[in-house]
Amino acid sequence: MGSTSSPGYDPDASRVPVIVGVCVTMIVLAVLATTFRIWARVMTKAKLWWDDWLCIVGLIFAIMPSIFDFVQINNGFGRHMTTVPAYKLVRYNLYLYILMLFYNLGLAFFKLSCLALYIRMFGVHRWIRHMSYVVGAMVIAWVLANELVLIFRCHPVDLAWKGSAEQQAKACVTQKDIFIAQSAPTIFFDLLILFMPIRVVWALQLQSTQKLGVIVVFGLGSLVTIISMVRLAGALTSTDVDLTYGYVELGMWSAVEPVTGLLCCSLMTYGPFIKRIRQVSKTYIRGNTNGHRSQSSSTSLTIRNKLTGHHSAEYDQFDLESSPSRLGNAAPVVTTSDKFDQTHDGAINITHEFQVQRDSTEK
DSSP: OOOOOOTTOOTTOBOHHHHHHHHHHHHHHHHHHHHHHHHHHHHTTOOOOHHHHHHHHHHHHHHHHHHHHHHHHTTTTTBOGGGSOHHHHHHHHHHHHHHHHHHHHHHHHHHHHHHHHHHHHHTTSHHHHHHHHHHHHHHHHHHHHHHHHHHTSBSSTTHHHHSOHHHHHHHBOOHHHHHHHHHHHHHHHHHHHHHTTHHHHHHSSOOHHHHHHHHHHHHTTHHHHHHHHHHHHHHHHOOOOOHHHHTHHHHHHHHHHHHHHHHHHHHTTOHHHHHHHHHHHHHHHHHHHHTTTOEEEEEEEEEEEEEETTTEEEEEEEEEEEEOOSOOSOOOEEEEEEEEEEOTTSOEEEEEEEEEEEEEEEO
């Protein structure tokens, strides 16, 4: 398991700072992405659903590659193999064996979370609901098959971390075959999940700019596919035998991929959170504009209730905004509106909106 020295070989070279920087960033991003998702649900007084719980469980598996990379630094990760003691190399291979199991689960959970989100958001469309179940079953079957291949890729199993390169070549599934079994299906699933809701989103009664914004959010999911492709290409073209030093880039892509998937899946749920940030910003700006000239306030209450066909009802949105205003004393203004939409499968959506607004000024 040695490494050939090149003319520019430096035995003291270290990629540990890169590993630490990437891993810390990924852990922070994953935790923030999930926290904002839960916060957005709490702000709308909505209970956590399957997509949220799958995301929370997926968070654990998504940050595991980064955590393991930290641990692997003690086993020589980021330094040349020739400088790493033999017993640490055995431990390095054992932890790598375990890490690959968590990596697969991290990818699977964010895919399942996205599919559950589609069912919650677009479940009134029968075809997308059924397709989400079918693709979800395919993802589960894929990850279970991959886990079995990873666990039993060597005979006996412990050759995966104890065996020499020659022994592994004779009795183990090759690393390239494993990477193909991991990455090729995940790229396929990512593309499928990415394009599933496009037709439904485009059919929504939204302004063109709003539709474009929603599609851009979904389009960010393509980042995961790009990362998967880069990781697969790097694995297939790499000829470096220095596992602890030459495979740092591949290890970093493996840490980035599940976190990026978790982030892209959560972005679709940030609507209430972003809206509240905008409301607070407007309140702050208006307050500074009015300054010491007058003290004004505007209270706006908006209640939207959406009734969906097939004998179901959904509490959609409740907004209460209090912000400065330049208007004088005025009586409350009450406006109501109804909207009727018929879905592709015959269900009827009825949206009732009530808005009460009162402005007052105190000198």
